[in-house]
Amino acid sequence: MTELSWIDWTVMLTTLFTIVAYGVWKTRGSKNIESYLLGDKASNWWTIGLSVMATQASAITFLSTPGQAYMEGMGFVQFYFGLPLAMIIISAVFIPLYYRLKVYTAYEFLESRFDNKTRALTAILFLIQRGLAAGITIYAPAIILSQIVGWSLNFTILFIGILVIIYTVSGGTKAVSQTHKQQMGIIFLGMFIAFGMLISFIGDSVNFGQSLDIAGAMGKLNIIDTEFNPESKYNIWSGLIGGLFLQLSYFGTDQSQVQRYLSGSSVKESRLGLMFNGLLKIPMQFFILFVGVMVFVFYQFTTPPIHFNEANIAKIQQSEYAEEFNQLESNYNQLIETKKQAQLDFVAAKENGETVIIEAQKTTINQLQAKADAMREESKALILKVDENAETKDDDYIFITFVINYLPIGVIGLLLAVIFSAAMSSTSSELNALGSTATVDMYKRNFKKEGSDTHYLKASKLLTGLFGVFAILFATLASLFENLIEAVNILGSLFYGTILGVFLVAFFFKYIKGNATFISAVISQILIGVLFYLNRSGIYEIGYLWYNLIGPALVILFGFLFQIALPNKKDGDPMHNNSSAQ
Structure with a gap:
């Protein structure tokens, strides 16, 4: 892998330090x-x-998503199909209520509707979920970037974490919002440059239309799956239904997002901000996935590594299996050359309209790809012989490997700044929200009710910093999931359903009071945990997006049942103690 030049170091570090300095100064x-x-x-x-976009678009988005498209195609975009409708519902229902109650956090509303224990439960669930997610958000890019820039993993984690803590603790929400604008500008600039150069490289072998033909023939452009299959991770139904509930919970009840639009100057500005996100998020995600597909096409004409994680290759080259691995790699490279010619023959047949030959070549290139995939699996088996604890899932290294090996000096530094910026943007929102929730919903409400404004300001800064330290510590202890972006979405799905269920009861089911809601939320969270365990154990399979529908359904169902069983309980009357919900 190409070593970074001083120009790349300069571009990357100057970009990052300028963003941090601007956020602190502004x-x-x-x-x-x-x-x-x-x-x-x-x-x-x-x-x-x-x-809002920067909060959701973490470094994981730019490391994992192209790799996922490279391996599985464009189907992941269905995950976001429920987002536009969620933005409309949140704009119509959630935002006006939050503004009317003049809350700092989403969970304050729950005390005015139910009671303090229900508010505390949802706040604690958020703190657990988002606290762990913040660690993954730092760890995910750090484990890959550490290998690219030659730093130790722990130093890379500290570098990201400390930079974020500096401006987030210093300036709070305003610092987060200001730096997000610069970070998103760098992200869009870097990704568009990478895409343009990628298309230029592919153009040496085939034109853009032909590259689409190749991607389509190999199943990478299959965007929509209409089959209703609960076991499938991504189809149009899980995206529209499960995705809708996930996005409702994330944007409507997750403080890291709620805090973004509560900073708006009016209800109108907050609504327009969410509509802006609803319009651009799917095209943005489509574009990032499409970059991954184009990387796949690029590697149809340029020999890819048999394994994209160079750290694993270095280990095997120093082992007794080095000769066996080198022979496998040589066979793999020969197969890629054969596949390259088959791709050119397919393109020629396509241009000439030779239907029979097109289908024959399509079958040939997919068979050759299957053989190449089998060889990649053999390489992973050899790696595990050397180190049985090695992480052989290398999807997350695909895009960064392309960047480092093929993009010109200067652009590499810019793309590394993109990934670091994305890590910083999402982590800053998380720490900001964790500090806010811990201060307002836990410390101020339950431990220090009569403090001064200055006292709570200092407490919020302290708690934000402590959560930053916790995220760094968790990141140093974390281990890779199969796919980093799935890890964050799975973690969210485990908790978001229950939290959303509580909010849906609060908004739409006035019959259900505080005690019934609290008990049903606890039971729902336990059952989701059991379902996740059964799924991970292979006992019962269900796509994780469905947790976001099952969770609210359980809360509402059990809420009715417990309220019926406790008909005379006079708890949690709507808006009974709004003045105490601080």
Whole structure:
């Protein structure tokens, strides 16, 4: 793999330090808790929209998503099909209510609707889920970037974590929103440059239309799966239904997103910000997936590594299996050359309209691809012989390997800045939200009810910093999931369903009171945990997106049952103690 030049180091570090310095300078001197947590409620719609997008678009998005498209095609985009409808529902129902109640966090509303224990439960579920997710958000890019830039894993984790803590603790929500604008600008610039150069490289062998023909023939452009199959991770039904409930919970009840639009200067600005996200998120995700598909096409005419994680290759080259691996790699490279010619023959047949030959060549290239995939699996088996604990899933290394090996000096530094910026943008939102929730929903409500504004400002900064330290520590102890972006989405799906269920009961089922809601939420969370265990154990298979539908359904169902069983309980009357919900 190509070593970074001083130009790449300069571009990367200058970009990152400039963003941090700008965030600290622009937002210096927060005087009170409202300024720190809500940014003086002065954000306009496009700042909100970019901040919402930056919060969701972590480094995992730019490392894992292209690799997922490379291996499985464009089907992952269905995950986001429920998002536009979720934005409409949140704009119509959630935002006006949050503004009317003048809350700092989403969970304050739950005390005014139910009671403090229900508010505390949802806040704790959020703190657990988002606290762990913050660690993964740092760890995911760090484990890959550490190999690319030659730093130790722990130093890379510290580098990302400390930079984020500096400006997030210093400036709060306003710093997060300001830096998000710069980070999203760098991200879009870098990805468009990478895509343009990728198309140029492919153009040496085939034109753009022919590259689409190749991707389509190999099943990489199969975007929509209409089969209703609960075991399938991604189909149009899981995306529209499970995805809708996941996005409702994430954008409507997750403080890392709620805090982004609560900083808006008005309900209108917040709504426009979410609509902006609803319109651009699917095209953005489609584009990132499409980059991965084009990397796949690029490697049809340029020999790819048999394994993309160079750390694993280095281990096997120093072992007794080196000769066996080298022979396998040589056979793999010969197969790639054969496949390259088959691709050219397919393109020629396509241009000439020779239907019979097209189908024959299509079959041939897919058979050759299957043989290449089998050889890749053999290489992974050899790696496991050397180190049985090695992580052989190398999807997350595919895009960064292309960047380092084929993009020119300077652009490599820019793309590395893209990945670091994405890690920082999502982590800053998470730490900001964790500090806010811990301060407002736990510390201020339950431990120090009569503190001064200055006291709560200091407490919020302290708690934000502590969660940053926790995220760094968790990141140093984490291990890779099969796919990093799935790891975050699975973790969210485990908790979001229950949290969303509580909010849906609060909004739409006035009959159900506090005690019934609390008990049903606890039972629902336990059952989702059991379902996840059964799924991971292979006892019962179901796509994780469905947890986001099952969770709310259980909360609502059990809520009715427990309320019927406790008809005379006078708890949790709507808006019974709004004044205490602080």
